[in-house]
Amino acid sequence: MSVSSTSSSRYALQVHRVIRESPSVATICFERPSGFRYSAGQYVTVFFDDTGVSEGKAYSLSSHPDDIDLSITVKKVGLFSGKLHTLKAGDVVEISPAYGMFNAFGTAPLVALAAGVGIAPIYSIICHEVFRGSNRPIRLIYTNTVDEEIVFQDELDRLTQYAPQLEIQYIVTRQEDSDYFGPRMQGAEIARAFPDRAVCICGTVEFVRDLRRQLTLAGISDDDIMTEVFFKTSGVAG
Template identity: 25%
Template sequence: MAFNVIIQPSGHSFSMEADETILEAGLRHGFVLPYSCREGVCGTCKGRLLQGTVDYGKYDETYLTGAEKAEGLALFCTARPTSDLIIECREVSAVKDIPVRTMPCRVQKLERFDDVMVLYLKLPANERLMFLAGQYIDILIKGGKPRSFSLANAPHDDEFLQLHVRNIAGGEFTNLVFTKMKERDILRFKGPLGSFFLREDSTKPVVFVASGTGFAPIKSIIEHALHTGIQRPMHFYWGANTLSGLYMLEKARDWETHGIRFTPVLSEALATDEWQGRTGYVHEAVLADYPDLSGHQVYVCGAPVVVEAAHRDFTSLRGLPQEEFFSDAFTPASKT
């Protein structure tokens, strides 16, 4: 059975099948709604049902509470229609004309930083991937679930696609990367994906917050901004447990010479780290520095708990408008 969906306030409409999610159908028709995890565990795709009914699907109730459902909210990455719909959400027009492709690539180089492996992937001759700084790709695993990784290189620096892979205990793909993968191995991926990228139509100051390998898409965005000469004030906060978690610390410090403010934060610094910088949780460092975020844009990437805490506290305690919070939560893949 087919249903019709109207997006407000744009007035765009599309048809969809009952077995599709709203997000899947919108993407199929070229309408990009905000999204990240596509599994109901980050809240990026949350929007409002103005008319009609849905099957809400399977999701983490942390990101869609009963009270929010009662207010008409839904996660569009899991919700499927049971009637015609009118929905309210902002559309991401900047990615509409970028094709999502499935391509092979070759592992050109592996560079290890403690428990993070940086992969450099080479595309076939005469091929390039069009993407926006901050987007991600899915590595396709034969017989298993795709693994999502943000692109850490900026679009202008596209000789190789750069991925930052953390070694997660019990992770099937990360075990492959750290113990078996070698140069010249062939992988397949699908992308670019995601709506985490710098909104360049704004002139507001920007605060970036990353935890762990959430550094990767922030790196892409900042390098893109420096390359294109974007003049907006930018302040980057990078949080990790210990000093080794700030695996490209010197690169981030180098951005300071180009006008990017940088604040590294450690939550569990070791005595051997001899750390003299900020300590605690990374989003709390932002709270301490910014009593008012009402005139800013904020981009947060990393562990879901960091994204959730930043969204809650920045909007409720510091006046950040909901529509100026952008995030990409790194959710671990299931062992399939």
């Protein structure tokens, strides 16, 4: 058995492969069940019987709706994410259908702001826009602590070759010898540089809350800002 539906609300999926993206982040690719539909930016709930978390935990799909496989991209921070990092090809995991509304559909230029593993749903959204042949201008600003934690950098840089409307700015906050070393994102600057845009933000509570507040103070309507929050940390995002 490689794929089966365990009940109307869960799928048992076989892991195809695990890609080590960075010291702390791995992408887990699953066979996609027939009829499994989702929108770019949505998440699934993953269930492990032996973690004591019977309600499971949420993980954004980093694959995009036209991909053959499904994938999630996970930062190892605790028990559940640590267990996901031990998966190997052939293991079987249960997931829910896809949920969520994180995306900025439409034609307005898209500004995507990601911190750390917050790139997962944003990568899905960007791939979907590019592979469906949209000419929508997209600006990704992606912040991490150090170079080696930048996830999907090769894939993103390759996408810019297909899609000249995609521009990417990497920011690295804690490695002074990085080409990308620089100050954190500033909402006022983003609002000035990209008028009439839709904004998607994904990362920790603090990262999303601070940027959202800065953007609305800079005059961007709340209706034009879509957010997805992954975790609460006391430290610095990304």
